[in-house]
Amino acid sequence: MCVKLKVIGLSELEEYQKLYTQNWPKYCPEYYCLDNFIEFLKADPQIKNLKLFTLAGEQARADALFVIVDRYQLFVGSLNNTNGLLQQALELLDWSAGFKCSSIPSRHIQAVDNVVQSKQLELEFRDPTNLFYMKAEDALKLKVEPSAGFILKSLSVTDAPLINEEWPNHHLGSLYFIQRQIRMCVNAGLYAEDSKELVAWCIRLQGGYLGALQVKSGHERRGFGTLVTREISHRLGTQGHDVMALVGPSNKPSAGMFSKLGFRIIDQCYWLRTMPTNGELTWSEGE
Structure with missing residues (x-):
């Protein structure tokens, strides 16, 4: 069977967001990521350079699997990390311009790493950050x-x-x-x-x-x-x-501030930049 990316819109994002309320706050990164893009689409339905994908098929829908390309940034989410569907979706993207893979929850980083390896992509950086959380x-x-x-x-x-x-x-x-x-x-x-x-x-x-x-x-x-x-x-x-912040392990002042305010670490998220395979990144002014 040929696996294909499926374009999704506002209604699907709202449907997926509800699924991420389970086991709270485990999936709060996915929930609040979708929350922002839902509000973006409500404010500007024709927002430029925003592409929203899942995979065709009922399993991807049940997993609330999403891949969001926002200009040159990439955001991902899935309730299932064992069936390989997220990696399949990422393999289908065009990585030639390079992506800043942003705030990738630790449960999804293996899928991203596998794609980077399989496509032999060069990384500019790959950095973990601690997820500080407050109700x-x-x-x-x-x-x-x-x-x-x-x-x-x-x-x-x-x-x-x-x-x-x-x-x-x-x-x-x-x-x-x-x-x-x-x-x-x-x-x-x-x-x-x-x-x-x-x-x-x-x-x-x-x-x-x-x-x-x-x-x-x-x-x-x-x-x-x-x-x-x-x-x-x-x-x-x-x-x-709820409130979330990401702090690098070496950033002791920020970590100390968030801890003092009452935030607690509940997970890690990763940031990585893949280098373009067809020249340097270019971007139009004002877009």
Whole structure:
């Protein structure tokens, strides 16, 4: 039998998302990844450069198997890690332009690694991160007032160039990514009340995690990172969402902050970048 990718849409994502509520919080990465893309599609049904796949067949549907290609990023999910269907789906993708395989839950990394090996793909990096988790009810307790002379509020798209410039992971296409996340996802910024200068920020990423958490150069070691983390966590909690963050094992300061706030490690997720096989990555400005 010929296995084929099947394009799916909003209704299928909503159906799959419900299946990921079982054994909570085991599948919270898949659940909140789908939550974000569901909201993206509701806000912009014609969103560019977003492709959603599963495999044809009832088993893939029962597994809630999904493969999401968001521009140059790849997200995956499945309730079953023993039947090889996720690997089959990944084998059918075109890897020639390279993918940033993003926040891949540890239960799925073998399927990704197998495809990388079978296609003889070169990796730029392959990094594990610890999944820090907090229940919504606990996130509601994190509400805090900012330091005197500062205000907490949602970010503006006009803040994106600064955030992109300061972001250690900025890359070709990342400015648009940050602009879109600010428009469509929960976020928080800390601003100087008088000058309106943005000094710290945090944005929910597509995978559902807190990300781009940063304090502007010159304002470090004043607790501003903790302030915006508490604020965005509280905002997610008010929406009934549990809160997740990914922290590299060597990032002791961030790990210490999340632990101190009450987050606990429940899993690992991986990030890996496959190199293009047909030249360098190119991406159109503003897409």
